[in-house]
Amino acid sequence: MAGKRLRLPLVFTRSCVAELKEQLGVCSRSVFGVEPSQMSFLFFLMYAAAAGGLLALLESSPGCAQEFKIKGGTQQLSECLAQRVGWKNVRLGSAVTAIWQDAEWARVMTTDDTFLCRAVIVTCAPHLAAKIQYQPALPSMREFLTQNMPVGHMMKFILTYQTAFWKEKGFSGEIVAGSSTDCPFCVTFDATSPRGNPALVGFISGQQATLWSTREAGERRAAVLSSLVKYLGPEAASCIHYEEKDWAKEEFSGGCPVSVMAPGLLTFYHPSLRKPCGRIHWAGTETATLWCGYMSGAVQAGQRAALEVLAEVSHVVLTPEEQESLIQGQTLHRPPKPTALSALLKRLSRKSVLIPALTIGAALLLVRKRDVLVKIQTYVGAF
Amino acid sequence: MAGKRLRLPLVFTRSCVAELKEQLGVCSRSVFGVEPSQMSFLFFLMYAAAAGGLLALLESSPGCAQEFKIKGGTQQLSECLAQRVGWKNVRLGSAVTAIWQDAEWARVMTTDDTFLCRAVIVTCAPHLAAKIQYQPALPSMREFLTQNMPVGHMMKFILTYQTAFWKEKGFSGEIVAGSSTDCPFCVTFDATSPRGNPALVGFISGQQATLWSTREAGERRAAVLSSLVKYLGPEAASCIHYEEKDWAKEEFSGGCPVSVMAPGLLTFYHPSLRKPCGRIHWAGTETATLWCGYMSGAVQAGQRAALEVLAEVSHVVLTPEEQESLIQGQTLHRPPKPTALSALLKRLSRKSVLIPALTIGAALLLVRKRDVLVKIQTYVGAF
Known part of the structure; x- marks a missing residue:
């Protein structure tokens, strides 16, 4: 060619x-x-x-x-992890405000506390990591990276019904909608639980999220229901519960589902995505190379950052068997x-x-x- | 059409x-x-x-x-302003870490101090304003704006010579260079002072700045001189002084000359650029509508923010004459x-x-x- x-x-x-x-x-x-x-x-x-x-x-x-849902919700993952490391080692409601480094230590500061550490793994999304004060300042390449990795804007809603009427009608419950002024959502899925509690879950996303997030909750609910009626029939109007969530309004999320890279970024600044800055190591799903943006990616990134720290702090090197097992776990398992x-x-x-x-x-x-x-x-x- | x-x-x-x-x-x-x-x-x-x-x-x-240079340097603008408001009212080396608001006051916090204010005008670039902790959190529209307004990357160098040899040769000293691996800079200008101290000023910018900022200063200097020799002749090699500056490495600049908007931003999030968030008002040249990105823009934005605050805090309304005078001052003076x-x-x-x-x-x-x-x-x- x-x-x-x-x-x-x-x-x-x-x-x-x-x-x-x-x-x-x-x-x-x-x-x-x-x-x-x-x-x-x-x-x-x-x-x-x-x-x-x-x-x-x-x-x-x-x-x-x-493919997978977790029975009881994904929050259990964090809870199980906390149990393993011991709840006494987990601080909730203690946002990191600053990380200072010198030749000996990294000092991680929250509003109330200071922690002395040999190494720090930052797992939050780049736009949130950018809010931490660093001393000395991070390299400019890293700064430009975080300035060019905005997070998406997605609102989720869950509608609960008496019956999964869409299934009775032969519909899957999955609706893929283009951008329009009438229909707020871009996609819905069936969310009926294994016990049979009928529900639909949907997402208002991108430009639509920007427009609809500034309106009253009632107006948004009405627009969602009216669009569902158009696609699934009049039964869609009579939901028994409507729940919604806008992560962009959560201070420590600021958006969802994932940070994207702005045009021109991957060829310029991507080496800074995973490169440690002194005692600071970067994890989080954005830094994964397999299933970037997903839970699997978060696990892979966590393993990689943990290995970096082990090698640096404790000079631990994996045995060939351990390496093999890790690589196996990180392979795309099924096409x-x-x-x-x-x-x-x-x-x-x-x-x-x-x-x-x-x-x-x-x-x-x-x-x-x-x-x-x-x-x-x-x-x-x-x- | x-x-x-x-x-x-x-x-x-x-x-x-x-x-x-x-x-x-x-x-x-x-x-x-x-x-x-x-x-x-x-x-x-x-x-x-x-x-x-x-x-x-x-x-x-x-x-x-x-068009203009300021004899003695532009830093004098800040110094004259400080004299007018009184040096005792200016705090240097006191970066704002947090701004909290309630029904009565805004609390502006630095590492050492807290200031109670009726209104706050934030004039720093969006990517720096994003590093301040806000309580309550800023509206998500504003957060998305700051995530999508990266600052440019530009390094400046000034070369001083015994004589303005380029002028003697009939050159203006202005070189406009395309992107190449050989020549680091994109543009140079004659910077001969009114007293006749001969100098050339130039900029390494964009992708070139990213590549060259990671190299040794000596290597950069050699590449600049070698390119100048190509354009202006062998005399370019014998400069008596080489000075350079990379604002991307300054913690409270993080880049230069101006914040740009990422694709898709102007049609989505621009209303948040100037919209006050409670007691916080936004100024800085990025928020100007005339000469956005320049000193004139900074003045216009400052006047606009000051008027917002005057109207809100003191209920001051300008007289028709004052309004007219302000509008006159903000008109593009000469095409x-x-x-x-x-x-x-x-x-x-x-x-x-x-x-x-x-x-x-x-x-x-x-x-x-x-x-x-x-x-x-x-x-x-x-x-």
């Missing part, structure tokens, strides 16, 4: 551009909580590659991002099954142009900038 | 795209310290409009951004003279495609998205 351009029939490009833009919007809102214009396309490709492909991000079938594609295409109905269009979009990028592929491989394989 | 597309001859688009990209790069590096890919093009247009046009940003002729264009074209030599290409680029954007023009007008006219 050297020196040649990939040419597409004009009729294809004309008819597909508008549809592709719409699909990319749905995709970036559902996965990242941002509009496509706000995010580096190279980051989008890296993020998908870190999950084993775009399908894996969108699907709830085996091996995909939405999405072939049936996933057909299921997606079926569900997306007229939106089935998504996959080929994205593939062509990526191909075009790769043909025009062949070094991009090398960069993605380097980035994903960096750990 | 409704419903029609502006069509350009294919030969024009083919031959100009590469040149246009190069010119946009030079322009965005010189003015903003970032690569074009890192910045919203709508913001670029807004910023140019706020200065009365693109020429006004690039020129040093009357009415343009580079660039017609000779400026010819001077620019002459200086840019083969780079003369910049102006028509930018005009066409903007025209294409406006024809395809006609609401953009309305948005720019609304944004610039918002004050």
